[in-house]
Amino acid sequence: xxxxxxxxxxxxxxxxxxxxxxxxxxxxxxxxxxxxxxxxxxxxxxxxxxxxxxxxxxxxxxxxxxxxxxxxxxxxxxxxxxxxxxxxxxxxxxxxxxxxxxxxxxxxxxxxxxxxxxxxxxxxxxxxxxxxxxxxxxxxxxxxxxxxxxxxxxxxxxxxxxxxxxxxxxxxxxxxxxxxxxxxxxxxxxxxxxxxxxxxxxxxxxxxxxxxxxxxxxxxxxxxxxxxxxxxxxxxxxxxxxxxxxxxxxxxxxxxxxxxxxxxxxxxxxxxxxxxxxxxxxxxxxxxxxxxxxxxxxxxxxxxxxxxxxxxxxxxxxxxxxxxxxxxxxxxxxxxxxxxxxxxxxxxxxxxxxxxxxxxxxxxxxxxxxxxxxxxxxxxxxxxxxxxxxxxxxxxxxxxxxxxxxxxxxxxxxxxxxxxxxxxxxxxxxxxxxxxxxxxxxxxxxxxxxxxxxxxxxxxxxxxxxxxxxxxxxxx
Amino acid sequence: xxxxxxxxxxxxxxxxxxxxxxxxxxxxxxxxxxxxxxxxxxxxxxxxxxxxxxxxxxxxxxxxxxxxxxxxxxxxxxxxxxxxxxxxxxxxxxxxxxxxxxxxxxxxxxxxxxxxxxxxxxxxxxxxxxxxxxxxxxxxxxxxxxxxxxxxxxxxxxxxxxxxxxxxxxxxxxxxxxxxxxxxxxxxxxxxxxxxxxxxxxxxxxxxxxxxxxxxxxxxxxxxxxxxxxxxxxxxxxxxxxxxxxxxxxxxxxxxxxxxxxxxxxxxxxxxxxxxxxxxxxxxxxxxxxxxxxxxxxxxxxxxxxxxxxxxxxxxxxxxxxxxxxxxxxxxxxxxxxxxxxxxxxxxxxxxxxxxxxxxxxxxxxxxxxxxxxxxxxxxxxxxxxxxxxxxxxxxxxxxxxxxxxxxxxxxxxxxxxxxxxxxxxxxxxxxxxxxxxxxxxxxxxxxxxxxxxxxxxxxxxxxxxxxxxxxxxxx
Numbered sequence: 048x049x050x051x052x053x054x055x056x057x058x059x060x061x062x063x064x065x066x067x068x069x070x071x072x073x074x075x076x077x078x079x080x081x082x083x084x085x086x087x088x089x090x091x092x093x094x095x096x097x098x099x100x101x102x103x104x105x106x107x108x109x110x111x112x113x114x115x116x117x118x119x120x121x122x123x124x125x126x127x128x129x130x131x132x133x134x135x136x137x138x139x140x141x142x143x144x145x146x147x148x149x150x151x152x153x154x155x156x157x158x159x160x161x162x163x164x165x166x167x168x169x170x171x172x173x174x175x176x177x178x179x180x181x182x183x184x185x186x187x188x189x190x191x192x193x194x195x196x197x198x199x200x201x202x203x204x205x206x207x208x209x210x211x212x213x214x215x216x217x218x219x220x221x222x223x224x225x226x227x228x229x230x231x232x233x234x235x236x237x238x239x240x241x242x243x244x245x246x247x248x249x250x251x252x253x254x255x256x257x258x259x260x261x262x263x264x265x266x267x268x269x270x271x272x273x274x275x276x277x278x279x280x281x282x283x284x285x286x287x288x289x290x291x292x293x294x295x296x297x298x299x300x301x302x303x304x305x306x307x308x309x310x311x312x313x314x315x316x317x318x319x320x321x322x323x324x325x326x327x328x329x330x331x332x333x334x335x336x337x338x339x340x341x342x343x344x345x346x347x348x349x350x351x352x353x354x355x356x357x358x359x360x361x362x363x364x365x366x367x368x369x370x371x372x373x374x375x376x377x378x379x380x381x382x383x384x385x386x387x388x389x390x391x392x393x394x395x396x397x398x399x400x401x402x403x404x405x406x407x408x409x410x411x412x413x414x415x416x417x418x419x420x421x422x423x424x425x426x427x428x429x430x431x432x433x434x435x436x437x438x439x440x441x442x443x444x445x446x447x448x449x450x451x452x453x454x455x456x457x458x459x460x461x462x463x464x465x466x467x468x469x470x471x472x473x474x475x476x477x478x479x480x481x482x483x484x485x486x487x488x489x490x491x492x493x494x495x496x497x498x499x500x501x502x503x504x505x506x507x508x509x510x511x512x513x514x515x516x517x518x519x520x521x522x523x
Numbered sequence: 524x525x526x527x528x529x530x531x532x533x534x535x536x537x538x539x540x541x542x543x544x545x546x547x548x549x550x551x552x553x554x555x556x557x558x559x560x561x562x563x564x565x566x567x568x569x570x571x572x573x574x575x576x577x578x579x580x581x582x583x584x585x586x587x588x589x590x591x592x593x594x595x596x597x598x599x600x601x602x603x604x605x606x607x608x609x610x611x612x613x614x615x616x617x618x619x620x621x622x623x624x625x626x627x628x629x630x631x632x633x634x635x636x637x638x639x640x641x642x643x644x645x646x647x648x649x650x651x652x653x654x655x656x657x658x659x660x661x662x663x664x665x666x667x668x669x670x671x672x673x674x675x676x677x678x679x680x681x682x683x684x685x686x687x688x689x690x691x692x693x694x695x696x697x698x699x700x701x702x703x704x705x706x707x708x709x710x711x712x713x714x715x716x717x718x719x720x721x722x723x724x725x726x727x728x729x730x731x732x733x734x735x736x737x738x739x740x741x742x743x744x745x746x747x748x749x750x751x752x753x754x755x756x757x758x759x760x761x762x763x764x765x766x767x768x769x770x771x772x773x774x775x776x777x778x779x780x781x782x783x784x785x786x787x788x789x790x791x792x793x794x795x796x797x798x799x800x801x802x803x804x805x806x807x808x809x810x811x812x813x814x815x816x817x818x819x820x821x822x823x824x825x826x827x828x829x830x831x832x833x834x835x836x837x838x839x840x841x842x843x844x845x846x847x848x849x850x851x852x853x854x855x856x857x858x859x860x861x862x863x864x865x866x867x868x869x870x871x872x873x874x875x876x877x878x879x880x881x882x883x884x885x886x887x888x889x890x891x892x893x894x895x896x897x898x899x900x901x902x903x904x905x906x907x908x909x910x911x912x913x914x915x916x917x918x919x920x921x922x923x924x925x926x927x928x929x930x931x932x933x934x935x936x937x938x939x940x941x942x943x944x945x946x947x948x949x950x951x952x953x954x955x956x957x958x959x960x961x962x963x964x965x966x967x968x969x970x971x972x973x974x975x976x977x978x979x980x981x982x983x984x985x986x987x988x989x990x991x992x993x994x995x996x997x998x999x
Contacts, residue, residue: 093569168668177660184653191846192644370667394708
């Protein structure tokens with residue numbers, strides 16, 4: 048595992064992780080004052096790391112007077128080294144708890160909101176919804192008094208199975224579908240079923256930042272796979288699969304977030320073959336499938352899968368109604384039963400009201416009309432953003448769908464400073480490093496054109512370009 | 524930790540757990556064919572179990588020809604012992620995935636539904652809701668286009684803070700409240716923040732069965748604390764806290780599920796003192812607080828807490844509207860920030876629509892009127908159930924609130940057989956063993972009187988009593 052660590056895929060160096068592991072437990076009183084701690088050899092075996100790594104962690108604890116050495120025989124808990132338990136500045140929590148970095152950015156209020164890959168609420172048929180929801184209550188008068196089943200409303204799952212068959216060449220029974228509260232819950236549940244601490248997980252670089260955090264929280268070792276305008280380097284993927292036996296590959300091959308790239312059909316087929324050969328689950332996240340500007344994207348990878356080494360996560364929050372938080376997971380039955388067990392304990396089923404509201408709108412002609420307008424509106428917004436950037440030296444590949452532009456700025460623009468100054472001007476965007484499992488991509492940013500109107504887009508982009516220009520001038 | 528295992532608190536014997544641990548990893552290819560496995564000594568240290576336990580697990584693997592012994596030097600992976608990966612009858616999933624046993628019982632359809640501790644949908648003001656929800660859309664026209672914040676709608680959190688202060692002597696800022704999708708999500712999130720594998724956790728016996736499953740899923744060692752009509756044995760709790768340093772005590776002290784008992788005010792105060800002395804978090808689940816028949820129960824434990832070693836989970840699904848799935852968690856700020864991080868990754872916030880619908884109904888006069896009727900209706904249903912049982916030798920303590928009767932049948936009635944025969948007669952109930960972390964309580968059952976109407980209650984109880992009588996006759 049050491050060589051994987053060498054990639055720097057972990058949040059912090061391994062010896063620091065071991066240090067935290069020990070220090071958390073000392074504070075929690077698992078070892079008392081003057082009690083002997085596990086030997087370097089035992090701990091290295093237990094944690095599956097090199098002895099030197101454990102040694103380093105102990106040295107740091109020793110330097111900080113949290114442990115002491117006696118008779119060359121080992122490390123002991125230093126009296127007083129343990130912090131008082133009620134000093135809650137050192138909260139005593141599971142070491143697997145991760146912060147979600149994207150949600151921190153999203154908490155910043157901004158007039159020029161380029162960080163939300165979320166549909167402008169003004170683009171939804173809000174007036175229609177008000178009368179429509181009343182109909183739902185008339186149709187299901189007891190909907191507020193009823194829990195959903197854990198797997199989700201059967202009527203909805205049947206409707207989705209029909210939709211997937213008609214539109215995406217995905218043929219599967221309603222029992223292979225689970226309804227979740229948004230795709231993020233789907234990723235989290237899958238991670239809880241499939242990933243154990245120290246498991247290798249392939250993840251795109253860049254990718255959806257919350258997915259990075261979820262797999263890290265689960266204790267995974269992340270192996271980044273670059274995504275290019277043409278797709279992936281399949282040889283690299285095969286060599287990773289061969290060498291590290293990754294548990295799964297989390298990927299977003301259609302109008303990829305954040306780059307907008309789409310993996311071509313031929314690679315989808317090849318990827319499924321690789322996954323089956325090396326028994327690595329492909330977890331395909333596909334929120335933007337229907338948000339295309341000109342032509343439909345290739346069918347989901349899941350449609351090529353025959354041996355069950357794929358799962359399909361389909362969020363509808365991007366265009367149906369974000370406020371409902373409805374997503375679906377498709378998965379073969381042998382795994383589905385485990386996913387259901389975790390979902391059952393996680394929240395015992397998503398709210399029924401939301402599923403019923405979603406169901407009838409999703410299957411209505413109203414949505415078809417709405418989608419046509421939506422594609423035009425989003426394409427116009429994208430063009431405005433690109434038009435404003437055409438005066439700069441910034442680089443990007445124009446996407447054929449989705450909500451985002453992945454933009455490279457000149458190296459001389461310090462992204463951290465640009466973000467800080469932007470926030471002061473009420474502009475928000477996602478710095479590339481947040482989308483990068485290696486925390487690099489420092490010249491990149493994700494700009495979403497989906498959330499604010501055309502005038503705000505133009506004004507916000509001009510301000511942002513001006514700010515970046517000033518910083519570039521200062522540093523060149 | 525061995526002595527804790529001796530209590531039988533774990534789902535299966537420890538050596539079988541070790542066996543599964545090894546076999547799962549062999550199947551996953553963590554050790555290749557003919558590769559040496561960890562020594563008994565190393566593995567015993569790693570898993571913190573006795574060497575004999577590891578030895579037994581290895582013996583079983585050896586007997587099943589999954590490993591072989593060489594030169595007395597150790598255990599090696601047997602070639603061919605490893606199952607083909609695509610034999611998905613042995614799904615390769617995280618060993619922490621637990622089944623939720625209660626949800627299995629709930630999946631059985633039944634005309635005489637005594638297993639749902641859930642309000643009869645006919646007792647909700649359904650007609651009122653239909654017009655009411657339209658008002659919500661008029662008030663928040665973009666509610667379907669908007670995500671909630673991770674912590675939950677601020678307007679709702681302010682309203683709840685006011686409610687807790689007025690009704691429960693709980694004074695806390697809105698920032699100390701998190702909105703979750705039902706109380707089960709709250710328990711799961713708290714477990715993910717506070718509990719690491721092998722942590723000791725105090726849990727009532729009997730208790731809410733999904734909580735047992737959640738803490739087991741997190742890898743906790745459960746220490747059962749008996750709940751009696753008078754409350755707990757505080758000396759036993761103190762000795763557990765002293766000896767095992769439990770991370771938390773999950774408890775439901777008001778109209779307890781399943782027994783209906785209420786822990787008196789004086790014990791609440793003493794428990795908080797114990798928790799603070801031994802730094803054990805009290806996780807108070809309080810879904811039935813407002814479902815009292817005559818007089819209000821004592822204030823929540825949380826209201827006695829000053830040092831932050833308590834959290835309060837308040838579900839409103841029992842009487843406001845189950846279909847909305849709204850619960851609140853109250854917790855001190857230093858822990859709340861970690862809970863928010865986990866919630867952020869788990870689903871990025873509960874749906875806003877549900878929070879807004881809940882908010883206005885919860886603060887309306889309509890709910891006050893509704894509660895008065897509800898208390899009467901539930902009390903009548905409880906009396907009918909008790910009246911029917913008055914002809915039997917069954918034993919129970921009449922609860923002063925809540926939805927459940929905890930009933931002891933004669934020892935000669937085999938509960939498994941009674942459940943099987945009941946299900947055939949379209950009667951469903953919760954067998955006591957499901958609520959027992961020790962899986963005992965075999966003469967007990969939980970009967971909920973909340974879900975079906977008076978006639979169904981009477982008919983169902985007569986049938987159930989008849990079935991039990993026949994079984995008793997057969998076995999005595």
